[in-house]
Amino acid sequence: MLNKIDWGLFFSQKYWFGINSGQIHLIDQTVLVVGAAMVLVAVAVWIARFILNIELLKATFAKITRILLIIGLVEMLWFLLRTQNVSVLSSRFVAVGIAVVGVLWLIAPLRYLLFRYRLDQVVAEKQLLKEKYLKLK
Numbered sequence: 001m002l003n004k005i006d007w008g009l010f011f012s013q014k015y016w017f018g019i020n021s022g023q024i025h026l027i028d029q030t031v032l033v034v035g036a037a038m039v040l041v042a043v044a045v046w047i048a049r050f051i052l053n054i055e056l057l058k059a060t061f062a063k064i065t066r067i068l069l070i071i072g073l074v075e076m077l078w079f080l081l082r083t084q085n086v087s088v089l090s091s092r093f094v095a096v097g098i099a100v101v102g103v104l105w106l107i108a109p110l111r112y113l114l115f116r117y118r119l120d121q122v123v124a125e126k127q128l129l130k131e132k133y134l135k136l137k
Helices: 013-017 026-052 055-083 092-136
Strands: none
Touching (some): 013 092, 026 092
């Protein structure tokens, strides 16, 4: 697969900043599909937020939902602009920039889920236990 890639074209200015609305390439279709998948994942996270009903995760799930929804819709908008031959916003460089911003934007909520959530959960459980015994007296 990698031997079929024209690396000279891949690193060229024409590839990253050029627009050919008459021909939709596989990478352009991939951006559209990834954008639609992000919107679907955002809807799934939004539904999970209400089904799980975990107070500590509600804010984080809401943030992840907003980020995925915005980045997914912007990527799909990029595909529309590319097919309509809008010169400034439809280059592949802009699509990569949108994806990079989205990944950087997702770092904070994912870091919370991976490292901080368990500690907050233990503290919340201790607080609930403390309140339970204080109500008994």
